[in-house]
Amino acid sequence: MNIxxxxxxxxxxxxxxxxxxxxxxxxxxxxxxxxYQASALLMAIFLNGMSDREITDLTLAMAYSGEVIDLSSLxxxxxxxxxxxxxxxxxxxxxxxxxxxxxxxxxxxxxxxxFTGGTVDKLESIPGYKTQISVEEFISNVKKIGISxxxxxxxxxxxxKKIYALRDATSCVQSIPLIASSIMSKKIASGANKxxxxxxxxxxxxxxxxxxxxxxxxxxxxxxxLANKExxxxxxxxxxxxxxxxxxxxxxxxAIEALKGNIREDVKKVVLALGAEMLRLAxxxxxxxxxxxxxxxxxxxxxxxxxxxxxxxxxxxDISYIENTSKFEKSEYIVPIVLPEMQKQENARKxxxxxxxxxxxxxxxAGAGRQKKEDSIDMTAGIVLNKKVGDYVxxxxxxxxxxxxxxxxxxxxxxxxxxxxxxx
Ligand code: URA
Numbered sequence: 001m002n003i004x005x006x007x008x009x010x011x012x013x014x015x016x017x018x019x020x021x022x023x024x025x026x027x028x029x030x031x032x033x034x035x036y037q038a039s040a041l042l043m044a045i046f047l048n049g050m051s052d053r054e055i056t057d058l059t060l061a062m063a064y065s066g067e068v069i070d071l072s073s074l075x076x077x078x079x080x081x082x083x084x085x086x087x088x089x090x091x092x093x094x095x096x097x098x099x100x101x102x103x104x105x106x107x108x109x110x111x112x113x114x115f116t117g118g119t120v121d122k123l124e125s126i127p128g129y130k131t132q133i134s135v136e137e138f139i140s141n142v143k144k145i146g147i148s149x150x151x152x153x154x155x156x157x158x159x160x161k162k163i164y165a166l167r168d169a170t171s172c173v174q175s176i177p178l179i180a181s182s183i184m185s186k187k188i189a190s191g192a193n194k195x196x197x198x199x200x201x202x203x204x205x206x207x208x209x210x211x212x213x214x215x216x217x218x219x220x221x222x223x224x225x226l227a228n229k230e231x232x233x234x235x236x237x238x239x240x241x242x243x244x245x246x247x248x249x250x251x252x253x254x255a256i257e258a259l260k261g262n263i264r265e266d267v268k269k270v271v272l273a274l275g276a277e278m279l280r281l282a283x284x285x286x287x288x289x290x291x292x293x294x295x296x297x298x299x300x301x302x303x304x305x306x307x308x309x310x311x312x313x314x315x316x317x318d319i320s321y322i323e324n325t326s327k328f329e330k331s332e333y334i335v336p337i338v339l340p341e342m343q344k345q346e347n348a349r350k351x352x353x354x355x356x357x358x359x360x361x362x363x364x365x366a367g368a369g370r371q372k373k374e375d376s377i378d379m380t381a382g383i384v385l386n387k388k389v390g391d392y393v394x395x396x397x398x399x400x401x402x403x404x405x406x407x408x409x410x411x412x413x414x415x416x417x418x419x420x421x422x423x424x
Contacts, residue, residue, distance in 0.1 A: 001023045006023070045172075049176070058177065063184070092252065099146040101284065103282045110151075112368070114360075120150075141315070156190055168373060197217070199216055232281065241354070337398065351422070352424035359383055363381065363382045363383050366378070368381040380405065
């Protein structure tokens with residue numbers, strides 16, 4: 001077998017066999033297939049797609065490219081994953097809540113991808129927090145405090161770790177076979193027996209339409225069935241950024257505020273919808289409305305924030321930052337983005353849309369995202385939104401604050417942010 005033949009086959013829109021897919025995954029994971037060859041194949045998959053059988057074979061090959069954990073000794077472990085969004089800090093808020101409600105949380109998250117943020121980068125913005133721990137430590141943390149959130153440690157779905165970074169740097173993210181296999185391989189490897197997936201849909205998601213979101217959901221549910229893991233997909237709106245902050249430590253600060261009870265309505269809606277399904281799957285209650293009430297009570301009682309602190313401390317993070325968020329480092333430049341004078345004297349106008357993709361890209365330009373896979377990111381960079389859809393604005397109002405250390409980029413990013421707002 002030979003990688004060039006496999007690339008050519010996909011270029012000609014032919015179906016790859018299970019053996020060819022396994023050959024690619026094994027060869028790329030152990031370094032026998034080069035990045036440029038893997039990029040060519042990923043681009044061919046991106047352009048020409050895969051059959052359901054190929055997607056399943058790809059997912060399983062990726063899941064078994066390293067260790068596959070067995071968490072059955074912990075009882076029903078319900079995992080959660082999002083297909084990606086802008087300002088999506090739901091994991092940071094929801095997972096301590098469900099852990100507090102007695103569901104073991106053993107979650108492997110990803111880094112920022114394309115214009116979307118990643119939980120691992122956000123967690124690493126907390127000084128000292130270790131996302132790369134051994135499998136033994138991961139399981140022992142869950143046993144000890146009921147929760148562990150990690151990145152892709154060396155041995156869990158290592159093929160996804162490499163492919164994920166390569167897709168990010170080659171614009172091969174927005175592809176149903178590649179997203180489904182990436183997410184489900186991580187979920188299979190990290191051992192949960194039930195899975196709730198947040199399938200984001202809209203301008204700031206990889207699935208732009210409801211139809212695409214449903215198609216991706218169907219593929220992941222099918223893979224879950226084959227892997228014997230009950231999988232539920234919740235389709236959520238990602239047309240404007242979720243909450244008010246976009247960027248790594250900015251989102252951590254918002255998540256801490258949310259856990260203190262100061263949670264934005266749009267974020268709360270997603271947290272409750274996903275959390276209620278997680279409780280249902282864990283056998284904690286069939287009544288979705290009651291489950292939502294329980295989640296709200298857990299936030300209001302302050303117990304979820306306590307669990308978050310425990311998580312941070314247990315993984316080496318400095319909890320003084322959680323107790324006092326003003327300790328988080330800030331960008332050198334915090335620039336108010338002001339709505340310029342309009343040509344005619346006008347009354348206040350309503351924000352009718354706010355492009356999450358444009359804000360995500362602006363945040364990456366400010367330093368919060370990667371251009372090349374080895375790039376480091378600026379944990380302080382991002383955007384804090386002052387006006388969102390439905391708000392009224394007039395000339396001179398501050399729409400948002402740009403946080404960046406890149407002085408030379410400020411004018412360009414300012415224009416990007418202004419263009420993201422559509423006023424009616
Ligand atoms: N999240 C993942 O883990 N993988 C993707 O491809 C997209 C979102």
